[in-house]
Amino acid sequence: MTSKNKINEDLANERRKCNFNIEEVTYILDGGKEKTLQRKKIEDVALNGGASVDDIPEEYLSARERYENAIRKSCIYTNIVKNEVLEITGIENYGSPVLRRTGDAFFKDISPFMLHLGMFVPSIIGQCTAEQQATWLPRALDMKIIGAYAQTELGHGTFIRGLETTATYDPETEEFVLHSPTITSYKWWAGGLGRTANHCTVVAQLYTQGKCHGTHLFIVQIRDLETHMPLPGVKVGEIGPRMGFNTADNGFLGFNNYRIPRMNMMMKNAQVLKDGTYVKAARHGKLTYGTMVFVRVTLVGEASFNLAKAVTIAVRYSAVRRQSELRPGSIEPQILDYPTQQHKLFICIATAHAFQLTASWLWNTFTAVQAEMKKGNVDTLPELHALSSCLKALSTSDATAYIEQCRFACGGHGYMLSSNLPFLYAFVVATRTYEGDYTVLLLQTARFLVKAWEQAESGKVVTPTVAYLNRHFTTNGKMIWDNSPEGIIRVFQSVAAGKISLCVRSIRNRITSGMDHEDAWLMTTVQLVNAAEAHCRSVILHTYWNEIVRLTKHSSDNVKTVLNQLVMLYLTYWALERTGDLLRYSTISENDIDLLQRQYEELLVKIRPNAVGLVDAFDIRDEILQSTLGSYDGRVYERLMEEVQKNPLNKEPVDPSFHKYLKPLMKSKI
């Protein structure tokens, strides 16, 4: 073994201490051995050439160079995917999360093609008729056309009904006329739109026969395919530097009476006939929001993956890093030995597991609802919307907070861009806002919860994710505290039920005292967000526990033990975080809380020897981690020094600014 790939001794020791079969856990997280093998095969093919690492790290490049470099690497990766990976996996794997994740080996920030694959293609699949799909999909999948998803405007992001771009049908020419009537109607934010896309999905208010029919989706060509020039009537550009997403060329877009053919309206859920007659095919008013539901579902898995990356970096670093002394003169301990460090990090491992298993469960729910909708049944859509909204909100918000915690756990070196933790944070913090802001989505879930509460109150049996509301009406008083996993979950469900009940009472009291329904709702929104958060927390706890029980049925004893310790840590952690709620809605006592605290601290001790094994089980390759602190071999200090050599500021021993500015200043007299 050369010194280059020699494993750091502390990390090697950690791996020797690990007492469970790492691969077994990887299989569980990936959804089965076959999936792991398939993922590894894809990674081997896609990263065969070393993932085209940059000579100069992208953070040293100018905005223009960064963009060009991101396009260069996107094209390299797309060619690998098209010519090599899909050969093995088949075209149906085009949108697979594995490809998205493998792509992280090429980009520290984000690919300008992400929105093409993440939203433009899904909008064609979800919103176009079969005939339209036959026209657009092959060209989009083959990258003959590159698209963006232009919904948000300068004036409106959340309130889709308030969008101002108009699409007015002209039966004379059988075209829609797209127009941006005001400055606030300019499209703003769409990823890939600023410089890369030649097409995009545009969301606009549809007018035909003098009547507005609300927002609909259109496929719009915005640039010439040969010259890439914006087409006449189209004004498009990049919106400028932002906290992250700086290689995604987020753009603005305006139209001046720009014409597109009638068939460019995405017509799966509604049509405009040649004469201008509007025909609504959909059984549900919000099916045009379907692309967003799809992305919200995928974002739960994204949150898990990015958190898994961050905690892999932080745990490996914490095994290598030694600091302070426990007793005078004793050897400096690994920082992973500090219970406070374990408290910061083990919850991140458990949360990544919780979100990964919840994401798979949510994906299965999503595909089941899609299958029902294909048969014409839209009854399960409201529950999916409520679930995907709150799970997107909580998973992105928790992942953001925990990625930052991982950065704190790495001290000063975590602040280096080369640790990759700042990039991860900047990328994930945006997910809390885009695809529906945190608060706004929890309020969507709250609407569903209040309705479910009313149904349960009237004696109806409600759907499984809120079945605890039926129990609420049959049990009296506070939930009996019980320290078992099932007991903790039941108490969390009671907390949710209690909070929803308080919201309903507040709304009713306000209405009784003279407020109209809208004001009563508005005044209760702080409580409603809180109730939706409590509901979602109970869903995650329940799903995580159920899935671990189900998935470890045939596991080896040690895998069962360590995964059980993690899920218990998660349940205990949240019980301790929410002692106020538990005291209010259950019979928990001071003594029970003391016991919980002790149980939590004992779990930290039990998990400690397996911590490195647990992050190894995420099985994230170094090329994808892209971190000086988190590589498998633990050569932290060597990598930090190697990275310094790439810094263009170190190219010359003396910077030209010395002669230009510093020296004259030093020579000048006061």
Ligand SMILES: CCCCCCCCCCCCCCCCCCCCC/C=C/C(=O)SCCNC(=O)CCNC(=O)[C@H](O)C(C)(C)COP(=O)(O)OP(=O)(O)OC[C@H]1O[C@@H](n2cnc3c(N)ncnc32)[C@H](O)[C@@H]1OP(=O)(O)O
């Ligand atoms: C590099 C090359 C690689 C090559 C190969 C690689 C391949 C890899 C490909 C893999 C790709 C994977 C990608 C994964 C990562 C994805 C990253 C994506 C990045 C995304 C960037 C960001 C994009 C965006 O942000 S797009 C814009 C999103 N905008 C929003 O989300 C707006 C939020 N606002 C809303 O959703 C609504 O306005 C809302 C819901 C707040 C209010 O709407 P409303 O019309 O006013 O409705 P309301 O009156 O409140 O409710 C009425 C009624 O309707 C119900 N409702 C609302 N919404 C829905 C819905 N969606 N579905 C069902 N029902 C809905 C609501 O509940 C009400 O019901 P009732 O209470 O019964 O009346």
Ligand SMILES: Cc1cc2nc3c(=O)[nH]c(=O)nc-3n(C[C@H](O)[C@H](O)[C@H](O)COP(=O)(O)OP(=O)(O)OC[C@H]3O[C@@H](n4cnc5c(N)ncnc54)[C@H](O)[C@@H]3O)c2cc1C
């Ligand atoms: C990195 C990034 C990439 C993006 N990519 C795309 C893209 O590709 N395509 C696209 O179309 N859009 C995109 N967006 C836009 C994104 O979808 C919106 O920013 C997001 O939906 C939030 O809308 P907004 O910006 O209008 O915020 P606002 O709605 O103005 O929110 C501002 C504040 O007001 C609060 N608020 C708003 N409404 C309510 C309410 N009803 N009740 C209570 N509080 C409320 C919010 O909670 C928030 O705190 C992107 C955004 C980012 C940051």
